[in-house]
Amino acid sequence: MDNISVITVFTLSGLDETTNYRVVLFSATLLCYCLIVTINCALILTIVLDKSLHEPMYILLCCLCINGLYGTTGFYPKFLLDLLSLSHTISYNGCLMQAFVMFSFACSDLSILSVMAYDRYHAICRPLHYHRFMNKHRLFQLICFSWLTPFSFLAVSITLTSRLTLCGAKIQRLYCVNWVIVLQACPSNNTTVHSIVAYVTILVYVFHGLLIVWSYMYLVRTCRGSMESRKKFMQTCVPHLTCLLTFLSTIVFDVMYMRFGSKNIATSVQNFIAIEFLIIPPIMNPLIYGFKLTKVRNKILYYLNVNGK
Numbered sequence: 001m002d003n004i005s006v007i008t009v010f011t012l013s014g015l016d017e018t019t020n021y022r023v024v025l026f027s028a029t030l031l032c033y034c035l036i037v038t039i040n041c042a043l044i045l046t047i048v049l050d051k052s053l054h055e056p057m058y059i060l061l062c063c064l065c066i067n068g069l070y071g072t073t074g075f076y077p078k079f080l081l082d083l084l085s086l087s088h089t090i091s092y093n094g095c096l097m098q099a100f101v102m103f104s105f106a107c108s109d110l111s112i113l114s115v116m117a118y119d120r121y122h123a124i125c126r127p128l129h130y131h132r133f134m135n136k137h138r139l140f141q142l143i144c145f146s147w148l149t150p151f152s153f154l155a156v157s158i159t160l161t162s163r164l165t166l167c168g169a170k171i172q173r174l175y176c177v178n179w180v181i182v183l184q185a186c187p188s189n190n191t192t193v194h195s196i197v198a199y200v201t202i203l204v205y206v207f208h209g210l211l212i213v214w215s216y217m218y219l220v221r222t223c224r225g226s227m228e229s230r231k232k233f234m235q236t237c238v239p240h241l242t243c244l245l246t247f248l249s250t251i252v253f254d255v256m257y258m259r260f261g262s263k264n265i266a267t268s269v270q271n272f273i274a275i276e277f278l279i280i281p282p283i284m285n286p287l288i289y290g291f292k293l294t295k296v297r298n299k300i301l302y303y304l305n306v307n308g309k
Contacts, residue, residue: 007166010095010184012088012174026083033076036282040065043286046299053299056134057123057236060116061289061296063143064243067112068282071105074098075175075278082174095176100158102177106251106277107150107205113244114208115142120237121215124229125222153201154178160197164189174271212244239292243285250277 047053047062078098082088090098119142122130161181168184182194219237223229257273290296 007169008092009089010092010169010171010176010181012082012090012171012176015082015088015174022083026080029076029080029083032279032283033072033080036072036076037069039286039290040069040282042300043290043296044069046296050299053295056119056139057116058293058296059139060112060119060143061293063146064109064112064116065286067105067108067147068285071101071109072278072282074101074105075275079174090171090176095171095181096158096162098176099161099178099181100154102175103157104150104154107154107201108147109247109281110205110208111146111149113240113247114211115146116240117212117215117244118142120240121218123236124232125218149204153197153204157194157197157201160194164191173274175274216241236293239288242288243281246284247277247281250280 044062044065047058075098078090078094119134122133126133157178161178164182164185165188166184167186170184171180173180182191185191216237219233223233254273254277257270290300
C-alpha cells in the first residue's frame, strides 16, 4: 500500500500510435483550435460591443460561446504539448482539473441549451409577458444556474475521486475523465458515494432534457396556428435545435461507444469519437447562429466592413 499512495503522474495512452504523423496532426489540431477561438471570440465581441444585441437570447448565445472556449482550452493546449513530447503524461492534480473542466463543459452546454429553449418558449408562446418575465435579474439567475449547477456536482465528484487510493496510473484516452480515474482505484475503495452522486447528476440532466422537450411541445403547438410565430420559430429555434442535436449526438455517440463499443476499432477512430464533442459543437454553434440569426450576421458583416475600410 505504501507504493500505491505515491502515484502522482498518469500516463495518457491515446497518442501511442501517432508517432508517424505527429506533425500533420499537430498542424491540423492547431488550426482547429485557432478556428474555434477566432469564431467564438468574434461572436462574443459582437454581442458584447453592440448594445442592440443585449437581449436574453443573444446573451445566452454569448454564454454558450464562452463555455465552448472554456471546454476547449481545457483540452487543446495540453494535447498540442503532448503531440510535441515523447512522453504523454499528466500530473495527478492536473488530471483531476482536466476531468473537472471536460465534464463541467459538457454539462454546462446542456444547461445553457435548456435555458435557451425555455427562453424561446416564453418569447414565442408568451410574448406579452416575455420582457416582464425575462428581466435582467431572472436572466442572471438562469445564467448562474447554467454554470453553478454542473460546477457544484463536478466539484463534489472530483473531491470524492481525489480521496481514492490508486492502484493504476494509465489513462486509456487522450485526456482525463473522472470515471477513468475511478477505474484506477484499488478494490478496497468504497465507491458507493461516487455512484450516488453520478445517478443524481444523471437525474438532474434528465430533467434538463424534459424541460427542452416540454418547451418545444408548446413551441410547435403555438407556431402551428400563426405565420408570425412560424417565422420566429424558423429564425431562432431552428439554430437552437441544430446546436442541441449536434451536441447531443456527439455526447451520446461517445457514451454509447464507451459502454458498448468494440476495442478492436483503430485507435485513431477511438480518439476521434472521444474528442468530437470538443471539435464539432464549438465550431458549429457560432457558425450556425452567426449565419442564421439575421441581426447577428448583419452586425458581424458591419464590423468586418468597417475594419476593412
